[in-house]
Amino acid sequence: MRRFVGLLNMLKISQRANKVIASPVRKFLPLMLAAEKRGVKVFKLNVGNPNIAPPPLLLKTIKNYQPLSLDYAPSPGIREHVAAWVLYYKKLKINLKSENIIPTVGGAEAILLSVMAVTDPGDELIVFEPFYASYKGFAAMAGFKLVPVxxxxxxxxxxxxxxxxxxxxxxxxxxxxxxxxxxxxxxVWGKKESQIIIDIANKNNLFVISDETYREIVFEQKPSSILNLPAAKNCAIVVDSASKRFSCPGARIGCIASFNNEIMAAVLKFAMIRLSAPTLEQYGLIPLLKNSTNYTEKITAEYKKRRDAVFNALQKMPGVICQKPQGAFYIIAKLPVDNAENFVKFMLMEFSYNKKTVIVTPAENFYMTPGLGRNEIRIAYVLSVKELKEAMEVLRKGLEKYKAKKQ
Ligand SMILES: Cc1ncc(COP(=O)(O)O)c(C=O)c1O
Known part of the structure; x- marks a missing residue:
């Protein structure tokens, strides 16, 4: 028996697994559940899970799926689905061919396959911090280093x-x-910023991995892509996703798009190893990719109202610094607190206002540089305007109470 225990202790998981940090977005889940158990309503502003119904046509198309078997989809994607992406990009004035697009299991897999296609272990990728924290996990998984600007x-x-x-x-x-x-x-960076980045990339022989998951959710501009820039043709790899623009993160469909044939050939080899992206959802998304704007314009108008509700409320809170977001559905706010993580814990463990509290994400993990973002939070405005207004009131009261406690 002792020998058996000794053997067990010798089992070691990989260094890469040890390097992956717990999701900053989900790590407060136990505290949130405990608050709910105490009867406190928690406004959940921590996860970027859109609380909007997906287009009914998505579910209808899936229901109408005819074949009796549920086969693997081809690794380069179901032909009609890829053709629908081609049409989708054409409407953005980007003339990709089918071989320039490979459907993936969400944007997440598009990131993984892109970084695997351009890096070897020990290579470096430049990233602007704060950034979507999953990139840190992908760096640990694939063995490259993120270098922050x-x-x-x-x-x-x-x-x-x-x-x-x-x-x-x-x-x-x-x-x-x-x-x-x-x-x-x-x-939202416009043509000017994208051109600067592309020029740096071309001058220094670098790829640009452009994650455009939230392309349509822009409040002051028109949806666009880095692929609209002629100079991006060889170096740009677009990471795309249906998750947010069609409010269907559970459909797990995204794609990689690039004019660079060598990149697409490499991605196809990886895609063959992982077999395929989901069959039913590829079918379901065909009509939506062909005609996306009816839905995306509607949800963008809704997110804009939410943005305004949250931004206006934050601006009125003493000591809070934030910038008006121009897209996606997040805002970073610098709070008048020493440590945002302690504040989030306080909100969940000690505070409630009219039996309500708020969960947000401390922003420190969206940075690489130690110490940055320590007094910042990320709010995902994924509730209705009415709920968001109430949540902001609860946040304001929480900040007052936290400050009073600290004095
Ligand atoms: C910037 C960014 N990229 C990629 C993803 C991955 O999304 P999905 O895999 O659902 O397409 C997310 C999800 O939140 C994201 O915020």
């Missing part, structure tokens, strides 16, 4: 000068990652 909330998360970005390039740098519209900042 810092953006600041008090500077509108503006793109630094090209020279500042170029300082981070080494012999090991393979690509620049851009998330546009951005999670967690809500920033």
């Amino acid at each position: 810092t953006l600041r909330v008090d500077n509108d998360f503006a793109l630094p000068a090209a020279a500042e970005i170029e300082k981070k390039i080494t012999r090991k740098t393979k690509a620049i990652i851009v998330i546009n519209p951005n999670n967690p900042t809500g920033t």
Whole structure:
């Protein structure tokens, strides 16, 4: 028996598994459940799960699926589904061919396959912090290093000068990652910023991985892609997703799109190893990709109202600094607290107002540089305007109480 226990203790999981941090978005789940058990209603502003019904046509198309067997989809995607993506991009004035698009299991797999296609272990990717924290997990899984360029909330998360970005390039740098519209900042970079990034990439022989998961959710601009820029043709790899624009994160469909044939050939090899993206959902999304704007314009108008409700409320809170998001459905707010994680715990463990509290995500884990974002939170505005207004009132009361407690 003792020998058996000894053997068990010798089992070691990989270093890469040890490196992956717990999701900053989900790690407060036990505290949230405990609050709910005490009868406290928790406004959930921590997870970017759209609380909007998906287009009825998606579910209807899936229900009408005819074949009696549920086969693997082809690795390069179901032909009609890929053709629907081709049409979708055509409407954005991007003339991709079928072989320039491979459907993936959500944007998440599109990120994984893209980074695997451009990096070897030890290579470096430049990323603008704060950024979607899952990239850290992908870095640990694939063995590359993320090198951050810092953006600041008090500077509108503006793109630094090209020279500042170029300082981070080494012999090991393979690509620049851009998330546009951005999670967690809500920033939308236009043609000017995209051109600067593409110019840096072309000058230094780098790829650009452009994560455009939230493309349609833009409040002041028109939806666009880095692929609209002619100079992006060879270097850009687009990570795309149906999850947010069609409010269907559970459908698990995204795609990789690139004019670079070598990249597409590499991605196809990976896609064959992982077999295929979901069959039913590829079918379900065909009519929506062919005609997306009816739905996306409606939800974008709704997110804009939510953005305004949250931003206006935050602006009135003493000591809170934030920038008006131009897209996606997130906002970063700097709070007048020493440590946002302690504040989030306080909100869940000690505080309630009229038996209500709020869960948000501390922003520290969206940064690479230690110490940055310690007094910042990310709010996902994924509730109705009415609920968001109430949640902001609860947040304001919570901040007052927290400050009083600290004095
Ligand atoms: C910036 C960004 N990229 C990719 C994803 C992955 O989304 P999915 O795999 O559902 O397409 C998310 C999800 O929140 C995201 O915010």
